[in-house]
Amino acid sequence: MNHPALPENFAFLAPFVATWGDLHTQDERYRRRQELPQGELEAFHAALAPRLEEVFTHLDQFDPQALPEAEALLFRVVLGLTEASQAVEIFGQPRVPYAPFPHSVAMEWVGYQPH
Amino acid sequence: MANLSEHMTKARDMGLDNGRVPVEYYTSADYFRREQDMIFRRAWLMVGRVDEVPEPGDYIVRDLPTLKASVVIARGKDGKVRAFHNACSHRGVALVCQERGNAMTFRCPYHAWVYRIDGSLSAIPAEQDFPHVDKATSGLAPIHLDSWAGFIFLNFAQEPEATLPQFLAGLDQMLEGAPFEQFPFCIRVTDEIDCNWKNLVNAFNEGYHVAILHSKTLRPAVVPKENPHLHYLDVKHFGPHSAGTVQRNFDYNPQAPALTWVYAQMLPTSAPDIAAIEEGRAGFYEHPGINRLKIPNFGTETITIFPNISIQPLANGYLFYQFWPINEGRMRTEVRIYSRHAPRTLREEYAMASTLAATRDVVVEDMAMSRLQQIGFESGGKTHQQFGQNEPLLRMFTRDYEAYLQGKGMGQP
Ligand code: FES
């Protein structure tokens, strides 16, 4: 899939765009996390977690409801960390122990369209 | 707290000696049918919040898998909230097909019979061919509805055996004025899994498993040194409903970088806001019915409303869990995470998505274990499961469950 470029200064996330950049819901991110090897989740976490503040300092400049394409892509990639960090910081493995696999959960933000 | 163990309510303190409970309750189709008739068609069932339909004409559709009911909840022009079966009086079609919306009429997509927002029938095309239909009595079939603290309850009986306040039996008074309405924004998490619904009810009624099953998720944040099995404190009961105080670990100080960043943006629903507590503006913390012991490391008051609800008021919102049987071996869990407002920035959206993932993973742990439990039950080697002295609410639920199945439970002798 063709992606717009990430914003300047965030090229370090380019290796993770193919994995996380096309996902649009929390459930898609949850499922992606379950199917990735722990090593990949760790590499993503290592690259991004220490730089979250830098990413959001950049995103702060934009209207959340009208993100330019590059920033929208950046935010989608970054939201992948909400799932990857569960695997890396909490469980030490991609899946919730004993849970069925693949496991899907419906999550609805009532009255708000998340990215 | 001078002596915490004094407040660890044991089953014997509540006169509950039913420590062995038949597995059959959890595996038999016959029990499920009795639950449908004797519990779910008799008890008041919570189905939503009045603020889901704030304006006249607002409606939502809810399906209740246990009763295979499709329900329309709508606020009329007169401001009154009503509930109806979503079934056309002509030939039965579930005519309201959107999950929510605003309308003054509902038009059936099959032959265009039209209903007003109050459920009454307003128009029949080619009406001359239905001389036998009395329009005045052919509206959508109503379902008894009442509300408490902004929560909508339905009762599917022809005539409810008890009013909603009678049913709530004092729980409503203890929580009178609790500030649920301060947390209007909600994320709903829904999943179905192969287990009996009571496995989940039980999982939310004891803290015994928290340090073990939730060793990586909840334990560090919740289990304090002085109460390693997270015994519920100060258990209160109101008819079949209950509340118990649960501590948390105030020493918890996450160091992992992503989680630390989230805490700096917006505290998770469950994390105590120390500044707010000190200033007396910490939502539920101030309510006299919550944390009656005034324990300093208060976590939540876990409130169980019979038959299938658990509510946990927390520092920055509350969690609402509901467990619907689909049959004896399958159930639907619905979790709602309520907070003060929708995300206002991308930082808040990230923080709330992260809290959502963390909250969901805890429930996934409970559901995963409940599924393994069901596999064990169905294997057939055990006729009973054991409820300890430290699981008083499981014994209490079982006692009231048995009473309901026998036609009692709602205030009858
Ligand atoms: S079934 Fe609704 S109009 Fe015929």
Ligand SMILES: [Fe+2]
């Ligand atoms: Fe649990």
